[in-house]
Amino acid sequence: MKKILVTGAAGYIGSILCNRLLDKRYEVIGVDNLSFGGEALLSLINNNNFKFIKADIREKNLVNNLVKGVDSIIHLAAIVGDPACAKEPDKAKEINWDASVNLFNCALNNSETKRFIFASTCSNYGKMKDETFVNENSTLNPVSLYARLKVDFENYILNSNTREDFSPVSLRFATVYGLSPRMRFDLTVNEFMRDAFFNGELVIYGEQFWRPYCHVEDIARAIILSLESDQKLIDHNVFNVGDTSENYQKKMLAEEILKLLPETKIKFVHKEEDPRDYKVDFSKINSILGYKITKNVRDGLREILEALRNNVITEPYSKKYQNI
Numbered sequence: 001m002k003k004i005l006v007t008g009a010a011g012y013i014g015s016i017l018c019n020r021l022l023d024k025r026y027e028v029i030g031v032d033n034l035s036f037g038g039e040a041l042l043s044l045i046n047n048n049n050f051k052f053i054k055a056d057i058r059e060k061n062l063v064n065n066l067v068k069g070v071d072s073i074i075h076l077a078a079i080v081g082d083p084a085c086a087k088e089p090d091k092a093k094e095i096n097w098d099a100s101v102n103l104f105n106c107a108l109n110n111s112e113t114k115r116f117i118f119a120s121t122c123s124n125y126g127k128m129k130d131e132t133f134v135n136e137n138s139t140l141n142p143v144s145l146y147a148r149l150k151v152d153f154e155n156y157i158l159n160s161n162t163r164e165d166f167s168p169v170s171l172r173f174a175t176v177y178g179l180s181p182r183m184r185f186d187l188t189v190n191e192f193m194r195d196a197f198f199n200g201e202l203v204i205y206g207e208q209f210w211r212p213y214c215h216v217e218d219i220a221r222a223i224i225l226s227l228e229s230d231q232k233l234i235d236h237n238v239f240n241v242g243d244t245s246e247n248y249q250k251k252m253l254a255e256e257i258l259k260l261l262p263e264t265k266i267k268f269v270h271k272e273e274d275p276r277d278y279k280v281d282f283s284k285i286n287s288i289l290g291y292k293i294t295k296n297v298r299d300g301l302r303e304i305l306e307a308l309r310n311n312v313i314t315e316p317y318s319k320k321y322q323n324i
């Protein structure tokens with residue numbers, strides 16, 4: 001049975017991913033410092049193939065021991081998002097750069113570890129020059145500390161000289177949405193649905209700016225696909241994760257919400273400049289790894305609305321659902 005180390009296991013993506021890895025009969029070691037609590041792990045704790053270690057990946061000795069006996073590492077732990085990194089820049093550098101470099105080097109020096117999968121972001125593209133789609137060959141233009149640290153670490157692992165049997169791969173996720181055991185309501189689709197449902201009103205800044213979106217279950221599927229694909233297809237490679245048909249302007253998200261909640265009042269607050277504005281081409285992951293999404297934004301909005309209508313999430317405005 002293959003042993004997979006997942007950092008950030010208790011997070012929005014990590015908690016879904018650990019579930020799916022266990023469904024596929026992997027042995028999973030989850031590590032997380034539980035910055036947002038550990039409830040997301042409750043359904044996993046009794047699983048014999050799951051081991052949880054509450055730890056901070058900045059602890060160097062611990063990390064060196066963690067990688068022993070591990071076949072692959074999926075590195076999700078980070079200070080996530082532009083506002084969170086801007087608020088605590090030193091901590092962001094320590095985790096998203098220093099601790100990540102150390103984790104990668106420990107993996108590289110451990111002959112049992114064969115794959116290192118890094119959670120990068122489409123935020124690396126920053127602002128597109130014109131209306132054309134950006135792809136993996138486009139110039140990166142990170143406009144925040146969060147994105148700069150992602151770009152730096154991505155360059156570090158993709159330019160590394162490694163053992164022949166060790167492959168780093170970077171996955172640039174679209175902005176994620178959908179239900180997860182560790183819910184986040186600071187992500188645009190989730191946040192818009194919550195606000196429309198509870199306030200009957202949406203205030204949208206910069207309605208004309210483009211961004212791609214991807215369901216959290218499809219993100220987990222893409223990670224597992226890169227774990228299971230032929231080594232030569234993913235080795236020192238980078239893939240955008242999402243689907244080209246899932247690029248939206250914010251006003252298009254509002255139109256989707258109006259189909260579900262027609263009474264919602266939409267207020268547009270026009271903004272000429274936004275540092276992030278990009279339409280992303282996702283054909284590479286489709287043509288090389290055969291990846292296809294299974295859900296779209298409309299599905300995500302529906303499932304969040306369903307959860308809110310049924311009071312499944314009782315305090316959606318709680319701080320624990322925000323990364324800042």
Ligand SMILES: NC(=O)c1ccc[n+]([C@@H]2O[C@H](COP(=O)([O-])OP(=O)(O)OC[C@H]3O[C@@H](n4cnc5c(N)ncnc54)[C@H](O)[C@@H]3O)[C@@H](O)[C@H]2O)c1
Nearest residue numbers: 008011012013032033035056057076077078119121173176
């Ligand atoms: N959610 C998105 O839209 C999105 C988009 C692109 C990329 N990503 C990337 O995916 C990854 C996961 O994001 P998420 O949305 O699940 O965020 P999240 O904040 O829900 O999960 C991150 C997890 O990492 C843990 N963590 C943070 N610092 C740690 C440390 N020093 N030691 C141990 N654990 C630590 C946190 O406790 C948290 O559980 C991140 O690397 C993020 O940059 C997310």
